[in-house]
Amino acid sequence: MRANDKKAQERHTTAEERHEAARDEQNNESKPYIPLASGADDGWSKEDLATATCFCGAVQLAFPTQGSSLVASFVCHCTDCRKITASMFASNFTILDPYLTHIRGRDNLTAYSQSKTITSGNTMTNYFCKTCGTLMYRLNGARPGRNICRIGTVDDFNLHETKLKPMGEIYVKDRCTWLSPIEGAKQIEGQSAKK
Ligand SMILES: [Zn+2]
Numbered sequence: 537m538r539a540n541d542k543k544a545q546e547r548h549t550t551a552e553e554r555h556e557a558a559r560d561e562q563n564n565e566s567k568p569y570i571p572l573a574s575g576a577d578d579g580w581s582k583e584d585l586a587t588a589t590c591f592c593g594a595v596q597l598a599f600p601t602q603g604s605s606l607v608a609s610f611v612c613h614c615t616d617c618r619k620i621t622a623s624m625f626a627s628n629f630t631i632l633d634p635y636l637t638h639i640r641g642r643d644n645l646t647a648y649s650q651s652k653t654i655t656s657g658n659t660m661t662n663y664f665c666k667t668c669g670t671l672m673y674r675l676n677g678a679r680p681g682r683n684i685c686r687i688g689t690v691d692d693f694n695l696h697e698t699k700l701k702p703m704g705e706i707y708v709k710d711r712c713t714w715l716s717p718i719e720g721a722k723q724i725e726g727q728s729a730k731k
């Protein structure tokens with residue numbers, strides 16, 4: 537092999553290896569995978585703490601990804617969640633109050649409360665980014681201190697697949713017919729007692 541050909545082949549191998557390394561990062565669920573998914577590019581994920589950011593980037597939260605302050609992760613198919621997410625279900629995780637930190641943008645949140653559509657009759661207060669409209673979390677008036685956050689706002693997409701993967705599905709009686717149950721997730725007809 538001529539020296540030039542050898543050099544070209546080496547370069548080729550290196551580019552291929554680089555490409556493979558990037559692909560490994562996406563597939564390796566033990567490492568953060570933070571794709572560009574919002575106006576902000578400063579989301580992060582550590583061993584037990586990670587960020588959640590709204591679509592425009594004005595609001596950023598930090599929350600624990602393990603331990604007892606992460607209460608639950610669940611999908612809710614109720615009619616209220618379908619409407620408020622403008623989608624077919626809400627994917628939630630609950631964080632106890634002192635552990636949810638507002639990194640920035642708390643004053644850029646707007647609150648909307650109502651009790652009309654809530655089965656229990658309780659008031660739910662929803663906190664949206666004023667700029668882009670992302671729903672960051674909800675609070676149930678009857679269960680203060682339990683912030684119902686949104687898995688989709690979490691910057692490290694590998695957490696969606698691992699630590700935040702829904703443990704259960706509630707209001708499955710309202711689930712859209714073209715959706716299947718999540719494998720391994722507890723199926724609950726109505727409201728979970730633990731929500
Ligand atoms: Zn925003």
Ligand SMILES: [Zn+2]
Binds near residue numbers: 613614616626
């Ligand atoms: Zn719901």
